[in-house]
Amino acid sequence: MGEHSTWFHLLPFYENLQTWASHYLERKAGTDIFATHFSIAHVVISALVALILIVMAIGYRRRISSDNEERLLPDRKFGVRNIFELVIEAALSIAEGVMGRRNAEKYFPLIGALVFFILFNNLIGLVPGFLPATDTLKTNFALSFLVFFITHIAGLRAHGLSYLKHFAGPIPLLAPLMIPIEIFSHIARPFSLALRLLGNMAADHKVLSIFFFLVPVLLPLPFYILGILVCIVQTLVFSLLSMVYIQMAVEHDH
Secondary structure, three states, rough: OOOHHHHHHHHHOOOHHHHHHHHHHHHHOOOOHHOOOOOOHHHHHHHHHHOOOOOOOHHHHHHHOOOOHHHOOOOOOOHHHHHHHHHHHHHHHHHHHHEEEHHHHHHHHHHHHHHHHHHHHHHHOOOOOOOOOHHHHHHHHHHHHHHHHHHHHHHHHHHHHHHHHHHHOOOOHHHHHHHHHHHHHHHHHHHHHHHHHHHHHHHHHHHHHHHHHHHHOOOOOHHHHHHHHHHHHHHHHHHHHHHHHHHHHHHHOO
8 A cells, every 4th residue: 555545644733744844754764765765654553552562461461360160250241351352362373383381471472562562553554544654664673683693692691692603504614605605694684574564565555445445335345355465474474484483593403
C-alpha cells in the first residue's frame, strides 16, 4: 500500500508535521538519508500497535490472575484471552521444537514480542488506508539488528570468548578461509530478514490495495484471505529464523 493512499494524508496537519520531522532529523543527523525515508505514519502505526498489545496484555494478565476458578476455563466467546493463548501456544510450541524447552522459555520474551509486533503490524496493513510499519526497511532493520545483537550476546554469555572459535570452523587450517565467510554470512542475516519481510509485506499490501480500490465489493475477498495467510507465514518465517540463529549461537556443539 503506497504512502499516498493512507488516511493520514486526510489530516490537515499531517504534511506540516511530516515536513517538520524530516527537517528536524536532517539537522540532527547532518544528512538527509534518514529524513528522506522518514514517515510519521509508520511511527504512529508502530505506536498504535504497541499500545494495542499493551492494553491487551494488561487485560489478559488481569483475566488469568483472578482468584476464581473461572480463570482455568476458556472463555465462551472468542476474545483477547483466546487470541493471546492461541498465538503464545503456537509460538512456544515452535520455539520448543527449535530451541529446546529451556532455551525456548529463556528467550521467549523476545520471540513472543517479535511474533505479536510483526503479526499485528502485518494484519493492520490489511485495513484499507493504513500503512504497516513492516513494509519499510526502517522497522525491519530495527527488528533484524535487534535479533543480530542478541544472538551474539547470547553466544558470548553461553560460551565466553570461546564463542569466537565458531567463526574459525572445525579445521584450524581452513580458518583463514572460514573466518571471512562466517563474518559475511552473519552480517547478511539481518539484511536477509529485513528484505524478506519488506518484499513480501509490501507486495501483499500493494496487490490488496489495488484490487480494493478498483472493485471494493467481493473481488478483494480472496486476496484478503491470501493476505492473512501471508501475514501469518511471514511472521512465522521471521520468528523461526530468529530462533534458529539464537539456538545456533548458544548450542554447545560448535
